[in-house]
Amino acid sequence: MVLMVCGRWLAGVSVPLEAAALLQGALAAALSHWRGLAPWWLPIQFLFPIASMALLSLDLPPGLFLVVFVLLLGLYWSTFRTQVPFYPSGPAVWEAVAGLLPQHQAIRFVDVGSGVGGLVLDLAGRRPESTFVGIEVAPLPWLASFLRTRSRRSSGRFIRGDYFSLDFARYDVVFAYLSPAAMPALRDKAKAEMRSGTLLLSYEFSIPGMAPDDITWPDPGGPALYSWRM
Numbered sequence: 001m002v003l004m005v006c007g008r009w010l011a012g013v014s015v016p017l018e019a020a021a022l023l024q025g026a027l028a029a030a031l032s033h034w035r036g037l038a039p040w041w042l043p044i045q046f047l048f049p050i051a052s053m054a055l056l057s058l059d060l061p062p063g064l065f066l067v068v069f070v071l072l073l074g075l076y077w078s079t080f081r082t083q084v085p086f087y088p089s090g091p092a093v094w095e096a097v098a099g100l101l102p103q104h105q106a107i108r109f110v111d112v113g114s115g116v117g118g119l120v121l122d123l124a125g126r127r128p129e130s131t132f133v134g135i136e137v138a139p140l141p142w143l144a145s146f147l148r149t150r151s152r153r154s155s156g157r158f159i160r161g162d163y164f165s166l167d168f169a170r171y172d173v174v175f176a177y178l179s180p181a182a183m184p185a186l187r188d189k190a191k192a193e194m195r196s197g198t199l200l201l202s203y204e205f206s207i208p209g210m211a212p213d214d215i216t217w218p219d220p221g222g223p224a225l226y227s228w229r230m
């Protein structure tokens with residue numbers, strides 16, 4: 001819009017909407033490149049105005065946009081702050097985590113950022129003598145995990161909140177599937193609070209400056225599962 005107005009006022013040319021969208025996409029991609037954003041942002045930035053135009057031309061009911069916005073808000077919530085989006089781990093990871101847990105004692109386990117709760121529900125089913133907790137900041141995945149634990153009558157428990165409010169000293173095993181941006185703060189919290197001899201696990205993302213004691217690959221050729229004995 002600004003490009004169209006500027007074109008008319010400054011140069012006396014009327015810029016067609018399609019050309020303005022292309023120009024805006026190119027400008028956004030160039031700015032992203034200049035500010036050093038990851039390369040995958042460039043096509044997103046370029047295509048966004050064009051995709052928006054195409055969507056508007058479908059003349060969809062405005063309420064639909066509100067519904068989609070609320071759903072995405074519930075799913076991603078404070079990703080802009082945590083830098084950790086939602087994506088669930090799968091059965092191969094759950095199996096590998098189960099194999100790393102201390103075997104002959106009841107344990108307290110927490111999944112920090114538990115998403116829709118798959119890991120906690122799986123482990124709670126395997127180890128009824130132990131306590132499995134998930135904590136999730138985004139309301140929609142938390143609600144899904146809460147409803148799943150109710151419908152399965154699982155002993156797994158889900159807290160809605162930020163894992164920084166938890167005391168890691170209460171757990172024998174802390175599992176994280178977060179993002180590279182979250183690892184330094186997780187490392188500091190784990191070092192400050194976890195008891196000696198307890199286990200910190202991270203799927204896919206290692207911890208800078210902290211060599212893992214063990215690395216396994218749940219899926220051949222897939223991401224690693226790192227473990228640290230504290």
Ligand SMILES: C[S@@+](CC[C@H](N)C(=O)[O-])C[C@H]1O[C@@H](n2cnc3c(N)ncnc32)[C@H](O)[C@@H]1O
Nearest residue numbers: 082084086087088089113114115136137162163
């Ligand atoms: C990659 S998903 C992992 C989900 C789950 N652990 C699994 O294995 O399926 C990461 C989740 O962590 C949540 N998360 C990110 N930062 C958080 C925080 N500070 N406290 C609680 N949850 C957080 C995100 O909302 C997201 O659902």
